[in-house]
Amino acid sequence: MKERNTVVDITGRTKLFAIIGDPVRQVKTPEVINALLRERGFDGVMVAIHVAPDALSAVLHGMKHMQNLGGLIITVPHKTQAIALCDDVTTRAQLVGAVNCIRREPSGALTGTIFDGTGFIEGLRGHGIEPRGMATFIVGAGGAANAIAFALAEVGVLRISIVNRTAKKADDLAARLRARYPALPIDTQMAVPTGHDLVINTTSLGLSPGDPLPIDPALLEPSQIIAEIIMQPELTPLLVAAGVRGCRVHPGRPMLDAQIDLMAAYFGIP
């Protein structure tokens, strides 16, 4: 996964994979997937494709007919729109209302799923953090928060608190979580992370220099684990501040690394 230069031997027999986003310049997935393909000796290549939201439907409709297409990774801002363009989706994708991984079946059908939540869980576990039984606090209620919340519920956390700038989105996510997991305590009234074991920032605050902090670090306790899904910078201002407070911090990269393996398996890359 450290490999930056990707060696690919592309021929007429090479299976095609693509990541679709808008913008797409910043994605790191082609480097990581192509390194994996090479390591595993699989004759495939991943390219990045820049598609605007109003063109996603036409592009996916066309790509259904690319017979050597192995699969697609769908990134921001297409994950929600893409679910409606799949021929079939997993229960997990239905619950979250989004897909980030699409496989082309030999029939040409597009089957979608989402690995954001599972990837986050597996990224924690890969670093020795077991979320089962934890009181969890999610900042944000967008696509990533949805995926992570359902994955946390699935692995059996103790409770989930959701705080979001727009309360309606947090309430909507909470209602869908309660419908699926009626026994799980879900809270959207708690504004501070006090009393939670795992605090997760799913907003984009911290991605750009000068962003305000998503939560006040003065509220953090040294016993808490503070997790990000932002990959760049590796240590966001929130993680830096949490580290200063004595918290354990968990950066965004393990979530991507864990998803890569899940996606490779979904694509049938042995």
Next chain:
Amino acid sequence: MKERNTVVDITGRTKLFAIIGDPVRQVKTPEVINALLRERGFDGVMVAIHVAPDALSAVLHGMKHMQNLGGLIITVPHKTQAIALCDDVTTRAQLVGAVNCIRREPSGALTGTIFDGTGFIEGLRGHGIEPRGMATFIVGAGGAANAIAFALAEVGVLRISIVNRTAKKADDLAARLRARYPALPIDTQMAVPTGHDLVINTTSLGLSPGDPLPIDPALLEPSQIIAEIIMQPELTPLLVAAGVRGCRVHPGRPMLDAQIDLMAAYFGIP
């Protein structure tokens, strides 16, 4: 052009090129174009995409919206159908009725042209053969024959004779040549290459073991040049037989090599 292993560093900023065919397993263009891209330090990659004829329209319509798409190479059997799917085509493509190279303009428009004929001419010239002023004999009247015939007419050959299994296709090509080049003698009655300087097989006979010869080599004269557009095998049975007769032979590969440079320029690869 000897390079078989293509080293490509694919990132989110890499410009995408593709060759589309059915089948596409046999194409050698990705290796050649990717070697060229690497040589020239251009951040681009060419992949091969397998598309059936009935899906070409949907695929090209979708690919219009891939904002980092540089261009497409169109191969058998899509060259004729693809011309109608372009937003704009060159005069040369209009005359031939086919495209084999499509550029995506920044507006998203697809502009098409055909380099089969020019590539054939430049391939000859690269090996010291100047077709201007030659009496030429074309076997076949399909897409490649059309492209080559118009290119020969454009460079000022002395005359063109066309022989084809289906006379109607040869007559149709001859009529379109006469309409564009009224002063150029075009013949479709002559069944033998006697009296011609340059004999070109544009049929696929010679591609598969056991194919009959496209013309009787006993009719060839040592002063004649015999040219193929078949790349594999490099020396077709016709070329072997012509060589035995003392003719100069010209294989198919130079036509591809010349086209690669023309296509790279068309795609704006410096």
